[in-house]
Amino acid sequence: MTQSRKLRLGAFLMASGHHAAAWRHPASQADAGLNIAHYRELAQTAERGKLDMVFVADSPGAGLKAEPEALARSSQGAKFEPVTLWAALSQVTEHVGFVATASTTYEDPYTLARKFASLDWISGGRAAWNVVTTGADVAANFGLDRHPDHALRYERAEEFLAITKALWDTYEDDAFVRDKASGIYVDPDKVHSIEFEGAHFNVRGLLNVGRPPQGYPVIVQAGASEAGRDLAARTSEVIFTANLTLEDAQEFYADVKGRLPRFGRSPEQLLIMPGIFPVLGGSEAEAKANYEEIQSLVHPDTAWNILTRHYQGADLSAYSLDDTAPPLPTETNGNKSRLKLVTDYVEREQPTLLELYRTLATARGHRVFVGTPEQTADAIQLWFEQGAADGFNIMPPILPNCLADFVDQVVPILQRRGLFRTEYEGTTLRENLGLERPANSYALAAAEAREDAA
Template sequence: MLHLNLFIFGCGHHRAAWRHPDSAVERLGDIGYYEQLAQTAERGKLDAIFFADGQSTDNLPDGPRWFLEPLTALAAISRATQRIGLISTVSSTFYTPFHAARMVASLDHISKGRIGWNVVTSMFDSEARNHGFDAMPGHDWRYTRAEEFVDVALRLWDSWRDDAPQLDRQGAYVSPESVRAIDHQGEHFRVDGPLTIPRPPQGHPVLFQAGASEQGRDLAARRAEAIYAVAYDLAAAQDYYRDIKRRVREAGRTDPVPIMPGLVAYVGSTQDEARAKQRALDELLPAQDALRQLGMYVGQDCTAWELDAPVPALPPLEAFTGPKGRYATVLRIIQTEQPTVRQLLGRLAAGGGHCTMVGTPEQIADEMERWLLNEGADGFNLMPPALPGGIDDFVDQVVPVLQRRGLFRKDYETDTLRGHLGLPRPASPGS
């Protein structure tokens, strides 16, 4: 069975989606907009919705990026939904583990066990300068901190046993021996504990990760309970999938650890209709905006590149010092398709190189099934190019095809995100 998440991002994942006359750009500060998207995803029986997060913003005339803080938004969305999972990015570089563990545990209680946290190390110097750094700390430092961050958060959630609250009005609120300090003193954090809130309903909210570098893959294989990935095509997806599953086995783990590449889908009653939807968004994208976005991915100024010439030579992956996952995807597109600069911009306009499927519901279901059955994916992180229309199309047209084929649930069988993903609940300490 496939796992499906809805990745909610502004007006959609196409950089020009906000320019479309049907976009919801006027509603980006309205929590009702996000609640309605989550309700649509829940109607489609998706595992979860997901919010990424950024700690800086630039090129604002190009279009919206971040608006509502996602953990805050999820608190409201949890009250407008019943069973769908709710996932937010948390930066291990800028948060502290006590702060993050407390907020995420609170959301797990509010939602009755539907929270996941996607741990990232963050990327850009502009983000770092909003948090007291002159520049982004080095890669090794960030991943060492992330490892300790995750360890401390898990120990804080375990600082209360499940049976700690006694609620005895004539006696104790908690049994004294069931709540313990963690007394952590590490390289990056000192945390006494215990947490100020009882153990979350899921024991541990589900840990997502999206490691692409060697250290990222290693952290994902040892710690993550589900993984988001970037895969341009099935071959790239298989390379990543097999590598991560091997690392998971070598780490001595037996949990499923589902892997979900991003998926940008244009759905139409015919392939021509689907391509027309794609073209309508591509034509709204100003070239200079797209060149600036490309520059973020390849770590250099692209604004003077000739649009109808071949893409200039780029450094090999091992020489690139920025985020490697997206850069590797750009290199693969160039190698496979040999596009002009203009063609590359169109390919990256929605989702930045994630898998793109354009076609009828049956054609898209065919390709999703091919990835599922050939070690390319355990599911997908849906990245609609335009919202709300893109998720409406997918839920109303593609999901029924997947359900008829027995590839996706027809109704929820559990009430927690762990349950949707087939993950066990961690045992209570001392149990």
């Protein structure tokens, strides 16, 4: 029986849409990256569909200037900073959660803890932090000599998370007395100073925001490397993952859920949500035509740029798009798990370079599903019931229309099948996701000390 579990749905928003050429589609909002009305519409559409949350990816910087040909055709260079975006949209929505991506490699733990706490207060407990170590090299933007390597980034991430959680615990939940008669505003015994000395960070003192309404914002992760899986099993509450096949998804799901007991956690404390790029149509034929229409918008320059990036700058001039894709490099200082996914796909399917770039252009390695709303609901239900997913992160090909189509055409089917909510359960994102509100670590330690003494 699956009815005891509830399906989770997020909307992964990306400017004009997830397809590399989305902005060229007649239905897309071409200036979407800096159009607040566009994002307002998307957040409100997601809320109309009772989705758990909206999510944006992010890089903390833009790095150096790219070659003119690549730069000219990219719609990804200029966009909102996620936390300011979600703070704004929290005032024009009431229920949907907001997942902001932010980097442990290029941000400061105190400033980050502060802005997420502020977002959680402003949104009434609807904030989530997608913790990333940042694969792209943006060191030059931050005055660093080089992009820290993968292992170092994960070491920093561990410390960074420990610091932010401790800072969020500065004030116990009942620290604020605010007694006008006596003039006592806060109980000093319920205010805790952190003393963190690590290999990468030293942070001492108090956070200047009260404990977030959710205790901590919901902690999300996307990394699926060994280091990423371990960090997620220890610290995450939601994983946005990329899986192309049911088997692959089941392996990942079982592996990560299997790591939880080692860290004293139970399986329902971590929700696994693969991405899915749904290309909808009233019939199968229409869905396929829609898919072909989007693909036709990819300019050959863009295709070769995408391929060259995945081949880590290798010279591909000896190849045509009809040639079988050569093996991909196996080492990277970027996103290791995403590289493995693509490497596996090339090995498994032996695609031509044309087929490979189409796969990459559509959903950057995420799963593409082309079909009717009924078939899409079936695909979602299958993975949900077969131990492959707790829900999905929906990646609409073209925005705003494809999110509205999903909400209007697929969500009602999932609701009729009893898989998805028809009303929000709670007021905070944690409540809607069925995640516990974490206790304050200082209050917990004090309570344990009292118990030991008794």
